[in-house]
Amino acid sequence: MLDYEVIVIGAGVAGIYQIKRLVDLGIKATVLEAAGGLGGTWYGNRYPGARFDSESYTYGYSFSRELLDEWHWKERFSGQPENLRYLNHVADKFDLRRHMQFNCRVDGAEWDEAGSFWRLTVSDGRTLTTRFLVLALGLLSIPARPRYEGMGSFKGRSFHTFDWPHEGVPLAGKKVAVIGTGATAIQVIGEIADKVGELTVFQRRPNWAAPLNNGLISNEEMADIRGRYDEIYATCARTPGGFEHEPDRRGFWEVSREERLQLWDRLYGEPGFGIWLANFREIFTDEKANAEFSEYIAGRIRQRVKDPATAEKLIPRDHGFGVQRVPLETRYYEAYNRDNVSLVDVSATPVVRVTETGLRTTERDYDFDIIVYATGFDAITGAYDHIDLRGVDGERLAESWKDGPTTFLGLMVAGFPNVLMPTGPQSGSASVNFPRGIELGVNWCTNLLLYAREHGHLRFEPTRAAAARWSKHVQDMYAMLLLRKAKGWFTGYNSNVPGHEEGRIRYVVYNGGQPKYVGILNQVAMSGYEGVTFGEPAHTSREASLSSAPGLSA
Ligand SMILES: Cc1cc2nc3c(=O)[nH]c(=O)nc-3n(C[C@H](O)[C@H](O)[C@H](O)COP(=O)(O)OP(=O)(O)OC[C@H]3O[C@@H](n4cnc5c(N)ncnc54)[C@H](O)[C@@H]3O)c2cc1C
Numbered sequence: 001m002l003d004y005e006v007i008v009i010g011a012g013v014a015g016i017y018q019i020k021r022l023v024d025l026g027i028k029a030t031v032l033e034a035a036g037g038l039g040g041t042w043y044g045n046r047y048p049g050a051r052f053d054s055e056s057y058t059y060g061y062s063f064s065r066e067l068l069d070e071w072h073w074k075e076r077f078s079g080q081p082e083n084l085r086y087l088n089h090v091a092d093k094f095d096l097r098r099h100m101q102f103n104c105r106v107d108g109a110e111w112d113e114a115g116s117f118w119r120l121t122v123s124d125g126r127t128l129t130t131r132f133l134v135l136a137l138g139l140l141s142i143p144a145r146p147r148y149e150g151m152g153s154f155k156g157r158s159f160h161t162f163d164w165p166h167e168g169v170p171l172a173g174k175k176v177a178v179i180g181t182g183a184t185a186i187q188v189i190g191e192i193a194d195k196v197g198e199l200t201v202f203q204r205r206p207n208w209a210a211p212l213n214n215g216l217i218s219n220e221e222m223a224d225i226r227g228r229y230d231e232i233y234a235t236c237a238r239t240p241g242g243f244e245h246e247p248d249r250r251g252f253w254e255v256s257r258e259e260r261l262q263l264w265d266r267l268y269g270e271p272g273f274g275i276w277l278a279n280f281r282e283i284f285t286d287e288k289a290n291a292e293f294s295e296y297i298a299g300r301i302r303q304r305v306k307d308p309a310t311a312e313k314l315i316p317r318d319h320g321f322g323v324q325r326v327p328l329e330t331r332y333y334e335a336y337n338r339d340n341v342s343l344v345d346v347s348a349t350p351v352v353r354v355t356e357t358g359l360r361t362t363e364r365d366y367d368f369d370i371i372v373y374a375t376g377f378d379a380i381t382g383a384y385d386h387i388d389l390r391g392v393d394g395e396r397l398a399e400s401w402k403d404g405p406t407t408f409l410g411l412m413v414a415g416f417p418n419v420l421m422p423t424g425p426q427s428g429s430a431s432v433n434f435p436r437g438i439e440l441g442v443n444w445c446t447n448l449l450l451y452a453r454e455h456g457h458l459r460f461e462p463t464r465a466a467a468a469r470w471s472k473h474v475q476d477m478y479a480m481l482l483l484r485k486a487k488g489w490f491t492g493y494n495s496n497v498p499g500h501e502e503g504r505i506r507y508v509v510y511n512g513g514q515p516k517y518v519g520i521l522n523q524v525a526m527s528g529y530e531g532v533t534f535g536e537p538a539h540t541s542r543e544a545s546l547s548s549a550p551g552l553s554a
Contacts, residue, residue: 004030006134008031010032010040010135011100012138016038030101035103042084044162047184048195049330051212051214052077054272076215107388116458118133132449143160143373149352150353155357176368176372181203183376190330197369200342210276214330237518243273260293283322294321305337314343319486376496380405380506380509391415392461403504405424407424408532409427410427420448422441426474451525460535461532474510
């Protein structure tokens with residue numbers, strides 16, 4: 001007798017919705033979560049300034065009208081404390097907490113071919129068995145720290161932004177170092193610059209950033225939003241990124257330079273990702289168009305940062321605007337106009353080591369009270385690599401994905417039967433407004449589970465041919481986009497993660513856009529899950545007859 005029919009690993013936005021669906025269907029299921037509470041991204045990341053860059057009301061779950069009607073998002077881009085309150089509210093409202101087990105990290109999972117089930121090793125010493133395994137591990141859930149010598153020797157306080165102490169950190173009068181200038185650092189720096197004694201920012205490569213333009217949402221505005229939820233979600237569903245922002249469909253070169261400037265001036269003053277996603281589509285594909293727009297943003301940086309030398313340091317030279325997910329900022333550039341803030345270019349003077357009192361670069365020693373590692377995540381595949389997941393014949397997932405993931409639809413992996421990943425690498429989640437992709441992925445995976453159940457199948461697995469075709473399709477989607485040239489998490493680059501240094505592109509996210517992705521998922525389901533074998537090991541399947549998986553010809 002197995003312990004569970006389904007075990008879900010991870011209690012973030014995805015795991016919460018997944019367990020809701022399973023409980024509603026009366027399936028014996030539980031969530032195992034490594035952290036001490038639910039919320040995933042929003043349980044960690046308690047650093048000052050942590051907030052959405054999705055409009056709050058497009059981020060929330062769409063599955064319950066009652067939930068939509070009762071929740072009031074207070075800010076257009078809500079902060080971490082409210083986001084965590086929201087997720088706890090959802091869990092309580094639907095009585096989901098009793099189906100979750102916290103402080104339970106899954107260290108290993110082994111497939112038992114004879115019995116068609118998974119055997120999990122949990123950090124609390126238990127071994128649990130389950131027929132089906134849902135990996136809701138998160139794509140940004142494993143923090144990546146730099147690999148400096150002497151990190152343990154520092155006598156002050158130091159932590160990664162993901163581990164920002166839950167009780168808060170007194171900052172007044174303190175000498176603080178922030179290492180990194182990615183999305184997190186950009187949020188932290190803008191928030192703490194006027195609250196610390198001194199702030200020194202260590203930058204290796206600048207990122208393009210644009211204003212968040214956050215604001216409060218009044219009762220009247222929230223009432224209006226509630227009345228428009230159907231329309232809002234319909235817009236999200238038809239846009240490539242799952243946001244409210246729709247691309248400007250005029251041709252970049254068909255309008256005059258004045259018209260382009262008019263659009264950009266307007267978007268720069270508007271809230272959210274419009275500057276990125278409501279822009280001309282050529283920004284993503286055409287080097288010249290991208291260069292012209294990047295120069296426009298560089299001009300904005302020069303206007304906002306008073307010291308010309310600092311402004312030049314903050315302007316990226318190695319990639320154009322929008323070829324990586326764009327950090328949105330509040331008072332970020334103005335922080336560098338303050339007397340207590342300085343910028344160290346560690347590409348010119350690299351950090352040599354952490355000392356007892358601070359940091360040593362090739363140029364000099366710096367003393368600090370607090371060092372903040374804002375160095376991001378072992379993105380997309382990190383959490384998968386951290387579980388010793390062994391499939392058919394003991395195949396190890398981390399080993400198979402050493403050079404990059406291969407999946408079927410981003411939701412399943414050949415050689416790993418009965419595993420579903422509602423937001424897996426190569427799925428539609430990472431490149432969009434995450435929760436829109438999460439609901440889609442959870443619903444598709446749940447339907448597949450139901451299908452298997454209804455047909456009495458104790459086993460399912462995608463064929464290697466179908467997975468290879470999907471991964472090729474994912475790769476093809478990169479070919480037309482400038483983002484393939486960027487060193488960032490869309491291409492699997494991270495110099496702080498062994499094996500992820502420069503040199504090899506990893507095709508980790510699906511860039512075909514949400515509508516196309518939805519179309520493919522629907523087609524596969526409607527075909528009776530062509531590309532997936534049920535009830536028998538994949539190598540004895542009808543693989544040979546699957547010359548093309550549905551939807552992949554476009
Ligand atoms: C600072 C920050 C801001 C963001 N802002 C936005 C935004 O505005 N809009 C947007 O669309 N996206 C945003 N994201 C992306 C964000 O990750 C997603 O929006 C969403 O929260 C992902 O939910 P999830 O459930 O897939 O993953 P997560 O929230 O990462 O949850 C995964 C959970 O799995 C658990 N887990 C992993 N491995 C194991 C294991 N072996 N055993 C047990 N438990 C495990 C983790 O502890 C974690 O709780 C942001 C991310 C960060 C880091």
